[in-house]
Amino acid sequence: MDSSKAIYKALKDNNINFIVSVPCINLARVLEMIDQDKEIKHVPVTREEEGFGIAAGAYMAGEDTAILMQNSGLGNSINVIASLYKLYKIPILMIISHRGTRGEFMKAQIPMGEATPLLLEALKIPYHVPSTPEEAYNDIKSAWKLAKAKKYPTAILLEVSFW
Incomplete structure (x- = not known):
């Protein structure tokens, strides 16, 4: 199983049915699969904070949510994660393309990667840092189980070398 298929399959097998995303070249194939799946509501957004807000509303309406994003947007999202998700015990699975890690070709990505x-x-x-598609599948399953049980955000960091 390739990396994108493993992520998509893990999302499906864990009944995550509402996904917000910010464009990312590493996540493009996963997002294409999600777009083609009529059982998943997919809301592309321009900023991560906007996506977290939409996903929080979807959770309140009974959806199981995830956000697919690049790590550069994590810094922009600190306040919404701390003051909305943690305070009000909202679970979300964050699938994060972790730029600036081993294999990165753009030096500008390295500070945020660190x-x-x-x-x-x-x-x-x-958070989990899988190194194979099989690990990603299993890590998504355990991260989502923890997020739902603890009503808390969890993250999967997909390093550059993962792809």
Whole structure:
């Protein structure tokens, strides 16, 4: 199974039925699969904070939610994660394209790549860093199970070398 199919299959198998996303070249194939799936509501957004707000509303309406985004938007989302998701115990699965890691070709991505795990740790958000499609599938399953049980955000960091 390739990386994109593993992520899509994990989302489907875990009944995540509402996804917001911000464009990202690494997540493009997954987003194409999601777009073609009539059982998943997909809302593309221009900014991560907007996506978190929409996903929170969807959760309140009974949907199981995820956001697919690049790590550059994590910094923009700190306030909404801390003051909305953590405060009101809203689960969400964050699938994050972790730019600035091993194999990155754009030096401008490296500072945020280094900061990403530190930001998640500061927010006390559990995260997984899978290195194979099989690990990604299993990590998504366990991360979503934890998010739902604890009513808390969880994250999957997909490093450049993952793709």
